[in-house]
Amino acid sequence: MKLFDMAKRRNLGCALGLALALAVGAPSITPANAQEVTLRGASMFDENHAFTKTMVKFAELVDEYYDGDVKFDLRLNSELGVESDYVNFLQQGVAIDYTILAPSNMAKFAPSIPLMDMPFLFRDLDHWEKVLSSTTFAPLEEELLKNADIKIIGYTGGGVRNLLSSEPVVNLDDLQGHKMRVMGAPIQAQIFAALTAAPSAIAYNEVYNAIQSGVIAGFENEAASIQNLKFYEVAPNVTLTRHTITVRPIVFSGKTYRNLPEGLQAAIQKAGMEAGAYGRELESREDGLKLQEMIDAGQIKATEFENREKLLEMVVPVQDAYAAEIGASDLLTAIRDM
Template sequence: MSFYKSFKCIAVCAVSASALFASAAVADTITLRGASMFDENHAYTKTLRQFEELVAESYDGDVEFDLRLNGELGDESDFVTFLQQGVAIDYAVMAPSNMAVFSPSIPLMDMPFLFRDLDHWNAALSSGVMAPLEDELLEKADIKIIGYTGGGVRNLASAEPVKDMADLTGHKMRVMGAPIQAQIFSAIQAAPSAIAYNEVYNAIQTGVIAGFENEAASIQNLKFYEVAPNITLTRHAITVRPIVMSGKTFRKLPEELQAAVLQAGAEAGAFGRNLESTEDGLKMQEMIDAGQITVLEFSDRDKLLEMVIPVQDAYATELGATDLLKAIREQ
């Protein structure tokens, strides 16, 4: 058994050995456990810290938070399993595509080329239009969305420059695990592969893939620029990152704490959206100024938009979500 698998077993077994609120049975303090793939400087971690502060401020009882950083509890594929099972992790920020294993429709909310710009993205996230997807996630995965953060613009990052359709054709790149991600990037002639996030750096370094797609904050935070210093401005997505809580955890909370969690989730989400959308360009510029990346425009971006619409439409039809896709587009 590998060290990583051994660690996962230890983490899950250790937590499963005691009830979620075993300590609360003998004391007044409730402890909630969170997880982040990143350090304290990343927008997602800052958003979770804001969530914690807001809950503590508005809840009259005693609540403590145990937030594990830097992927200590695995990657997001592990997070979603723990959240669904109600062990090890109570709250986190998640990419919708990483929850597709339990909720097939959820990746629609951050499908590539879905949002026209930041105004459209903000309107969709604040309108309640995502409610059907929230309901499906709770029903099928027992994971509750309590807010929305995100706001980073995702681009291609690659070992060699990708400047036009000729370079993109056959480009071996990592995408997130949801099928729609591979379908979209296959439609624009790339060669997508869904590999684990924590394997991306080595996969580029060893030539298994030639690049991936991500936002500036994560490229900087995890030093992906060391192996993929060429950033191509495809601007194919604006991140939608739900702040989520295990449904099993949420139902066990006192009603007053449930209300505090929902209010804090909404407010922390707004905080995080503003933070990440503001930081996105700054972090990109920091990497440019440090000589860590070279930024290129993609010359055929209008062509990409034409190529993906039939794939988006077919995906929504398959999910029975044609009206939802139309509603999002019309925001």
């Protein structure tokens, strides 16, 4: 009963957040010649999550670099809904001005952008850091700005995503037909379908209930979110596939950005890049610690995936076909060669 009540509260919180977001939908910025600007942010997590800490750091840096009055109104714990809601708000220029998003949640506006978060894209953390510290993703940034009017101002992430399930999934036999939730971008489902699983894209705020009720048997996520949202209560088996090192753009509403003073725009650009570097170091450092904390607390059991090298072979044709379909074969090659 406790788990069911907790899940109901989460869903109720998201519904209330949507209602509040619509109620405060008018843009929060004041005209460019006004003395004070209020920028609104949103996080699905509490103050201890790396995303929230990164957005707090972003606000501190903007305040440091901008010679003017700016306030920040950061709403936590899914008060304004979930990431798919944030995308709509940013695109419309209502309710929020900045946040951190998974690329897959922006796929409906920019079909190519999930490539930056494609499973098995990065060899290791050094490869990941080299790509994010470069301008490699510039074509994807341009597509997102053109199609969705959402501006990427930095990159955070660094969580290593693994499989999380109600029953152990430790090899290809276990993975075959495994009913699991994936993020909404088609490439996510294509990758796991190629690995013989049975993926489906359901809403993030429905995952807890879906596992508890048996609609799905598991999903994939990084340690910070597993811990923060207590997913281990319904899926305590973690399989160390290490299939993704997360890329999480720090994004800003284009409609908001264009109405800001030039000095504030420059401060936001600089702060976004620096906050991204701060967040990448923070999350990549904390990821292993949080995983070990849950192991030590007896909340999860972590197991290596048998013959992980076989997974790497199986996904290459899917990655290549996806890149060709979106006209990004050269970009994929550039990432692999970096």
